[in-house]
Amino acid sequence: MTTIDDFGSFETAWCPGCGNTGILKSLKQALADMDIPPHKLGMVSGIGQAAKTPQYLNCNMFNGLHGRSLPAAQGAKLANPELTVIVDSGDGCSYGEGGNHFMAAVRRNVNMTLLAHDNQIYGLTKGQASPTTAHGQKTKAQPYGAPSEPFNPVLVATAMKASFVARSFSGDMDHLTKMIKQAVNHKGFALVDILQPCVSFNKINTFKWYKERCYHLEDHDPTNWEAAIAKAAEFGEQIPIGVIWKTDKPVFGEDNPAMNGEPLATRKYDKTALADVVKSFA
Ligand SMILES: Cc1ncc(C[n+]2csc(CCOP(=O)(O)OP(=O)(O)O)c2C)c(N)n1
C-alpha cells in the first residue's frame, strides 16, 4: 500500500506561506489514497515556481521548457499508458507561453491530468502579470495596471467541452485532494485550476481574498453544459470550487491499432534501423 512517506520529504525553495506547499501536500495525499506508487507515476512540468513540484516528489519526472509541459506529458502517456501522468505547472506556463498547447491538449484528450497552480502572477520571474491577472492590477512590470482582460481557463475548457474541468483552492486541502483524485480517475484530459496565493508578488489575490470568495459547488450537475458554463464564468465576488464540467468521450490513441497491446515504451525495436533514421537527419 502506498503512503505519503513513499514520495519522500524534501526541503523546498518556496517562500513560507506559498500556496504551492498546500498543493504538494494534497497531491501526496491523493496519490497515497489512490494507491499510486512512485514508480507508476510520471510527473511533468515546465518552468516556474509551480513547475518545481515534481522535484519535491520521489517519482519519474520530466522538467521541460517553459510552456512545453503538455506535449512532453502526452508523449509520455502515449508511450507508456500504464503510467499515471500528471502535469504540475503555473498559470503563466500553462495558459500563457503554453496556451496553444493547452487548447491542443483539451482537443486531443489524452488520458492525463493538468494541475495548474493559478496564482494569477508570474512568481518565479518576480511578479509580472500572467494571463489570469485581473485587468488593471498593478504589478512591478505593469505600474499602470495589467493592460489585458484576464483569461478564464475554466470557462475556455468548459466551452471546448474538455473531458473534465474542476477548480479548487490550495488553502482547502481536503477539497483539493478530492478534486485531484477525481481528475486522475477520470478517463481523458482533466484540468484542475488551483487558486493559489503568491505571498511575495501578488498582494491582491491573497489567502484571505480567495478564502472569502471560494464556495463549494453544491446541487450543481457537472454534466449539464449550460449550467457548467454559468458556473465557469463566475469569478469575482463569488468563486465556485468543485467539478464544473465533465463528460465521457473517446480518448486519444484508443482507436489507433498501433497503440494496441504492449506499451510502446517496453516493445522491442530494431536499434540499427533506429540509428539509420537518426543518421538520416544528420
Ligand atoms: C521560453 C521561456 N520564456 C520565458 C521564460 C521566463 N520565465 C520563466 S518562469 C516564467 C513565468 C512563471 O510563471 P508561472 O508559470 O505562472 O509560474 P509561477 O512561478 O507563478 O508558479 C517565465 C516568464 C523562460 N524560462 N522560458
Ligand code: SF4
Ligand atoms: S514567489 Fe510566490 S509563487 Fe514563488 S515561492 Fe514565493 S510565494 Fe510561492
Ligand SMILES: [Mg+2]
Ligand atoms: Mg503563476
